[in-house]
Amino acid sequence: MDAQAVITGANFVSAETGRLVLVTNEGNTRFGMAPVDVHIALVGIEKIVPTDRDFGVFLNLLGRSATGQQLTVYTEFIKGPKSPEQPSGPNNMHVVFMNNGRTDVLESKCREILRCIRCGACQNVCPVYRQASGHAYRSPYGGPVGAVLSPLLFGDRFPELADLPKASSLCGACNEVCPVDIPIPDLLLRLRDKAKQEKVYSPGAVPMSGARP
Numbered sequence: 037m038d039a040q041a042v043i044t045g046a047n048f049v050s051a052e053t054g055r056l057v058l059v060t061n062e063g064n065t066r067f068g069m070a071p072v073d074v075h076i077a078l079v080g081i082e083k084i085v086p087t088d089r090d091f092g093v094f095l096n097l098l099g100r101s102a103t104g105q106q107l108t109v110y111t112e113f114i115k116g117p118k119s120p121e122q123p124s125g126p127n128n129m130h131v132v133f134m135n136n137g138r139t140d141v142l143e144s145k146c147r148e149i150l151r152c153i154r155c156g157a158c159q160n161v162c163p164v165y166r167q168a169s170g171h172a173y174r175s176p177y178g179g180p181v182g183a184v185l186s187p188l189l190f191g192d193r194f195p196e197l198a199d200l201p202k203a204s205s206l207c208g209a210c211n212e213v214c215p216v217d218i219p220i221p222d223l224l225l226r227l228r229d230k231a232k233q234e235k236v237y238s239p240g241a242v243p244m245s246g247a248r249p
């Protein structure tokens with residue numbers, strides 16, 4: 037309650053109005069913003085949608101695919117610092133758009149992963165994730181989406197993440213449930229091929245290397 041500033045992300049940002057949407061099921065963003073003077077939003081550039089009307093489609097897809105709700109419990113629409121009528125909230129607001137490798141992903145053969153809305157549906161159906169859990173993916177992103185996104189965004193600093201695309205049976209369940217139809221099994225195969233072309237081998241590949249023709 038004594039904090040001066042809060043840092044959040046944003047689930048979506050409208051290019052039309054600059055309005056941010058933040059969703060949580062616990063109310064943590066609303067709670068975090070209430071007592072502070074400054075709100076800083078760090079937003080990946082892929083979170084930008086064309087208009088406010090697009091929020092309706094994406095919020096419905098997100099709630100339905102994440103937890104089976106029509107709308108996530110706390111859905112905040114934020115267009116700036118608090119108004120004079122509001123009893124609490126930040127007086128200053130800063131939005132920082134992050135590229136951090138995303139335009140490289142856009143240029144790559146795996147650009148479809150930038151459509152991801154982080155619903156987590158692919159994790160819930162993934163037989164590997166359900167056994168291994170999130171920590172096994174060694175990155176903020178776990179499951180099928182993490183197996184694609186982590187090597188792409190963090191692979192230059194953590195080359196060992198190149199083995200994540202192998203953590204899949206390619207059963208296709210992730211693609212089947214994905215609300216934005218990302219062809220995750222195809223992307224995993226493309227990343228396996230990329231690791232092979234670039235000769236980035238995981239430790240697990242070494243014992244088998246002698247058996248190669």
Ligand code: SF4
Pocket residue numbers: 101151152153154155156157158159181210213214215216217218
């Ligand atoms: S890849 Fe698809 S199913 Fe997985 S988190 Fe992203 S949008 Fe959801």
